[in-house]
Amino acid sequence: MMQSEKVYQINGLKIDPQLFTYKFGCRCNGECCYYGVYTDKVEHEKILSLKDKLIPLMDETQSKNVDDWFEEPEPDDDFDSGIAVGTEVINGKCTFLDKNGLCVIQALAINEGKHPWDYKPVYCYLFPITVFEKTLTLDDEHIDRLKQCNRSNENGTTIIDFCKAELIRFLGEEGYKELEANRIDYLNNLNSKENV
Numbered sequence: 700m701m702q703s704e705k706v707y708q709i710n711g712l713k714i715d716p717q718l719f720t721y722k723f724g725c726r727c728n729g730e731c732c733y734y735g736v737y738t739d740k741v742e743h744e745k746i747l748s749l750k751d752k753l754i755p756l757m758d759e760t761q762s763k764n765v766d767d768w769f770e771e772p773e774p775d776d777d778f779d780s781g782i783a784v785g786t787e788v789i790n791g792k793c794t795f796l797d798k799n800g801l802c803v804i805q806a807l808a809i810n811e812g813k814h815p816w817d818y819k820p821v822y823c824y825l826f827p828i829t830v831f832e833k834t835l836t837l838d839d840e841h842i843d844r845l846k847q848c849n850r851s852n853e854n855g856t857t858i859i860d861f862c863k864a865e866l867i868r869f870l871g872e873e874g875y876k877e878l879e880a881n882r883i884d885y886l887n888n889l890n891s892k893e894n895v
């Protein structure tokens with residue numbers, strides 16, 4: 700829920716002020732992957748182009764038939780191409796998650812000496828942050844339905860610090876600096892309101 704009337708924007712996206720205060724810690728084995736993910740059509744095509752390298756990394760709990768990997772495309776303005784394609788859920792987990800809780804898309808990038816997220820859909824590496832209706836926000840709906848996500852959070856780190864590397868990848872270095880500046884401004888405004 701928005702706590703301030705001031706609207707922050709970075710790279711054309713509104714910023715949900717919840718990100719400035721929400722505390723997050725990640726300590727489970729990929730439960731967020733149990734429901735699949737929406738990919739941009741371009742990401743989906745890239746993943747399909749890697750099929751010959753992905754299939755050998757898959758185990759018996761996964762389908763090696765590429766026709767099983769994705770849902771039907773659907774229009775969605777929160778994706779650069781305007782089209783989202785969901786990954787299918789097979790055996791209670793994303794089609795790309797192996798039985799040990801490893802994403803084969805990430806495993807392939809690591810095997811090739813690339814950055815682990817080079818082939819990964821944006822909404823995979825960004826979770827629990829997401830974009831909804833052109834707003835960078837918290838995917839609290841998904842967090843709430845997961846049993847283990849952010850249940851311990853003993854270090855009490857704010858999510859934009861915890862997800863710094865992910866946010867720099869998504870917003871760029873300058874965008875992340877803006878986000879930090881926005882946070883200072885937001886917290887200063889909150890303090891001044893509380894002191895009135």
Ligand code: SF4
Pocket residue numbers: 731732733735736786793794795796801802803804805819820823824
């Ligand atoms: S593509 Fe990989 S990271 Fe994304 S939901 Fe599926 S298994 Fe998880």
Ligand code: SF4
Pocket residue numbers: 724725726727728729730731732826827845847848849
């Ligand atoms: S479900 Fe939450 S705690 Fe578990 S891996 Fe995903 S983000 Fe981390």
